[in-house]
Amino acid sequence: MHSQELIEQFGPRESMDYDIVIVGGGPAGLSAAIKAKQLAQTAGQEISVCILEKGSEIGAHILSGAVMDPKALTELFPNWKALGAPLNTPVTQDQFLFLTKDSGYQVPNWMLPHCFKNEGNYIVSLANVTRWLGQQAENLGVEIFPGFPAAEILYNDQGAVCGVVTGSMGLDKEGLPTDQFQLGMELRAKYTLFAEGSRGHLGKQLMNRFALDADADPQSYGLGIKELWEVEPSKSKPGLVVHTAGWPLESDTYGGSFLYHLGDNLVAVGLVVGLAYKNPYLSPFEEFQRYKLHPKIRDTFEGGKRIAYGARALTAGGLNSLPKTVFPGGALIGCDAGFLNASRIKGSHAAIKTGMLAAEAAVAAINANRSADVLEAYPLAFNNSWLHTELSQARNFKSWMSKGLYVGTLMVGIEQKLFGGKVPWTIHNRHADHECLEPAAQHQPIDYPKPDGKITFDRLSSVFISNTNHAENQPVHLTLKDASVPVSLNLKTYAGPEQRYCPAGVYEYVEKDGQSHLQINAQNCVHCKTCDIKDPSQNIVWITPEGGGGPNYASM
Structure with a gap:
């Protein structure tokens, strides 16, 4: 049944009113909520902020490498160390290898561009950093609703965004109400910020x-597949x-x-495959599995134990593919817009x-008594920020690398x-990945x-340790x-x-x-x-499943 039915x-649906509603409880959404509360606290004002998170808890759907640049976190919390932020492993050594089938060659560090160096950064579990941010947000009075996906966007009579609707619960596979049915709730806001991560459904x-x-290059994506291993103590090199490449x-x-x-004794290992x-x-999954068999890689995992698995698309087009980030009543933040710096393999600071x-x-x-306006101050501030400078210097990275490993590397x-990224030319991407x-x-x-x-595993045993679960009797969220x-196109032609x-x-x-x-499990x-990105005819559309479904990443 459709929403109106x-x-x-x-x-009618129940509704709640807030000053700011944020869709997504990742680093972008939580940081927005925290900053709003900090500003209100400093001014002695009250601003109501809530976050909707489709995962069963904050951090459940967060997956990243991750080496984290603490620059932005330091701006948000100058005392993050004293507050106990889980940035516990400073980078002590960088290695960059070009791999052939049977060997590998380390690039001397003096030859590495600055974007490949990680001095001053930290190896982290981004899921745990996100949980810590969630605690800080709640301490400031942010209302967080885990297990409640935003399924629809609300618009006012003028066509501006004025909030979202949570997904209805208790529908069967045909979309009909069961005995456990609960109608979705409207969360109305003066401004709604969308922080769903890469390829956001509402974004x-x-x-x-x-x-x-309309004025941006087609977006480029990659698929990141990651495992977390407990290795033998003799093979653990914290900070490495x-x-x-290759x-x-x-x-x-x-x-x-x-x-x-x-x-x-934990090691995070993963492979990113560009979806073009x-x-x-x-x-990509099998490429990752055989990567671990390489003689330069395998020894790390011999005698170890794989303890977690996950996968997530990442938005890699950079500045050239960045859309307009504002519209009447709201904005796109984080990877929902595509602020990842692919050359640095980092997005959490952005x-x-x-x-x-x-x-x-x-x-x-809000302080100027405006609502549902276009927040022009946001893109203007971005254009004048260190982040814009960083992304501008890296703007050609993905376009060059799409031309092949050797031309791209050169x-x-x-x-x-x-040139330190300060070049007078811009290389554009002309084709979407699909x-x-x-x-x-x-x-x-x-x-x-x-x-x-x-050392290598199949998909189903991998999904098992991602703690993925969806209620079986609910509408399929992978729609055609x-x-x-x-059958007529994908199977026949591709x-x-x-x-x-x-x-x-x-x-x-x-x-x-x-x-x-085609059977959809x-x-x-x-x-x-x-699937939403790479399907050649864009016939697959990912929509939000029932709240709390999906993976439950403990420390990814």
Whole structure:
């Protein structure tokens, strides 16, 4: 049933009013809420702020490498060390390796551009940093509602955003109310900030409605797949940061790996694969598994134990692909807009900074008795910030790397090492990622090794340790615009690429009565958004599932 039918049967919806509603309890959303409360506290005012978080708790859906630049956090909390922020492992050593199939070559540190150096940064669990930010937000009086996804956007009579609606609970697979049905609630606001992370469900709607990306390059995305390992104590090197390029990916496919040594014998390892790849037989998950078998990598994990797994898309287009971030009544912050600095492989500092800037603009507007305006002060402040300078210097990184490993490495080296990113030219991206996939007839299948259960694993055992769960009797949140397209186009022309680009085993083609059908195992979904991005005809649309569903990342 559609929302209006549910309202007619069970309505009207309850509503709550706030000064600021924030969609998403990640670093951007929490930092915006904290900054708004700090400004109000300093001025002796009251500003009501709430955060909706679709995960079962703050941090449940947070996944990142992560090496964190503390610059923005220091602006938000100058005393973050005294407050106990979980930045406990300072970077002590950087290594950058170019891998071939059987060997690897370390780039001398003097040759590395500044963007690949991490002095002064920290290896962290971003999920734990986010939980800490959540505690600080609650201490300041922010109302946080975990397990409540924002499913719809509210608009006033003038067409401005005036809040959101939480998803209704207790619908069955056909969308019909069950005995546990609860109608979604309206959260109305003077300003609504969207901090959903990469490829936000509502952020995508806002871009279409307000043509926010009309003047930007097509956005570029990557799929990041990560595991957390407990390694033998003799192999633990807290503070060591290793990045690689090259094998197992072909030179025409953008991507690279990370291997970060935390404390307590923990190592975070992952692979990022740019989603503009051409070969429909490529499987980012299998590429990551065989990466761990490389002789320069495998020894770290011999005798160790894999304890966590997850995957998430990241928005990598940078400044050239940045949409307009404001519209009547609200703003996009963090990765919902795309502030990640792909050259540094860092986005948390940008998320925190943009959350702060948007909050400052919203509080100023509220204090001036304005609501539902366009927060022009936010993009203006961004344009005058250190973050804009940083992203401007890195603006060509993704475009150069999309031209291949060797050309990209050469040109990034010239721009970053020789010119410090201050170049008079801009290289543009012309194609969306889903447009880049080529027919299967133009490629050969890739022979991936079978998992050994010790260093390499299959998808289902991986999803199991991501603690992913969705109520089985709920509407499938992976929707198809046209149910015939998977077989008639994706399977026929591209050999069913959704079976391979999904890192969670959600999509599989099955035979029934002599006919192929796409089976969607929505319970496996880790909310990475890759299908929404890479589907060649954009037929798959990810929508919010029932609240609290998805992964539960303990320390990713």
